[in-house]
Amino acid sequence: MAVDSDKIANTSLVALFDVVEGNLQNLKSKLQRSSPGTHSDFGAFLASGADIIVEAASQDAVRTFGRAILEAGKDMMVMSVGALADRNLLAELLQVAAKKGCRIYVPTGAIAGIDAIRSVKHLLDSVTLTTTKSPKALAGAPFFETSKIKLDDVTKSTVIYEGVAAEAVRMFPANVNVAAVLSLAGIGVDKTRVRIVADPQATTNQHEILATGSFGEIRITVNNVPSPGNPKTSFLAVLSAIECLRSICDDGMRIGS
Template sequence: MPKKNVGLIGCGTIGTHLALAIESRTIVNASLVGLFDGVDSNAKSLQSKLKSSPEVHPDFNSFIDSPADIIIEAASQEAVRKFGKPIIEASKDLMIMSVGALADATFLTELLDLAAVRKGRSKIYVPTGAIAGIDAIRSVKHLLDSITLTTTKSPKALAGAPFFATREVNLDIITKVTEIYEGPAAEAVKLFPANVNVAAVLSLAGVGADKTKVRVVVDPQATTNQHEIVAKGRFGDIKITVNNVTTPGNPKTSFLAVLSAIECLRSICNDALRVGS
């Protein structure tokens, strides 16, 4: 398998772990060639931690001209909306972490149409992120009657979400386990963009972002980020609960999401045999 040149958009929590995984050869057959971050100092700070010294690009135009074969987005939904299409147009593969951006059906169709026009020269990869069981949901998607994701997090993990700008919910005074939101994944990813990317992953695997239901629950005592998937249909039912420790320095990002990103890239770069994907 030829070695993959990797470019990274977003040099925060997930980006840093991915870069270090390439550097330590946890991911083999990959070379990190370019870094880009909206906050230049974040890219420079990551570069300083790496012996390989990938180039820091001051803007996207310079970044996209780098010799990367695959671009990893570990930045924000906005970054996917802004850079997704130009990456496909440049015939590069794209791995997306801010999957919430793909819950917008129009944007998703445009991105996939573009990839189709490029005649398979670009592939789009979506790691399973902070949840499990996506293989099973994909298998039963034609038989699903209902699918619900219940995400339970601490106030610290949910703080700052756009949801709180428009609703009268005060995280500081919640003292017991409280459901604060229920709605379709298409809406949930906009209200909680840094918390329920997994709802978009579930939607892509199953019945889409309008039919996938999301509940967000605040637990003041929570020490983990919990995602529970309940799916029902003619196949029977599936219930999967994942209790994720958070990533040091970022209570919003589950450590499983970091591990899933590393495993996805490792598999793309190195595996002739893919199990469960």
């Protein structure tokens, strides 16, 4: 939508891809200036001539299509970053990107402070992400298929999950991709700790980062307005993707590390 409304210089919307035809047509119907090709066939989409593909779909989409995107010599922006917690997939994608001379972009997403975490990554002792969302934003996560916790029974703010990022992104693939971003910038998916809180009173998606080390301490809290179309996803994640694309396509000056 941001590309369509001309908010990002030097860009045009070439093609859309979705496995759900209704979602594809729904998005296309909202466009005012562009008329991209719409594809439910990935091969046809890939042949559409885009320079960069923005993935805003699912971790499965990254696993299924990531390699082919890079093999086709296209840059790729990844929002479902949890997929990259799989070190074999990450290594494979980085290898193909290097071979083809293309780049993988990972926006900061629904958190903040990734610039600082990157700067101190060699000095970190601990990194913990505490994510608080309403039960309706957490509903449907694979975690509940095996857990005894029932979201309908949660009547007050409750820690429902504690573990490391590598597991958290599998258990909550639509909720804590930010844990993978934080891990990639910092001490990795096996050391970054994640706590998930279900709070029936929550009106925002809150992410709190606490990082400690010989550099000092970083504490960052973001209270995100959920995006109108999907309560799991914060509006900041959308804005971050837009800013990432803008900085790729139109940046005379780079601000932040």
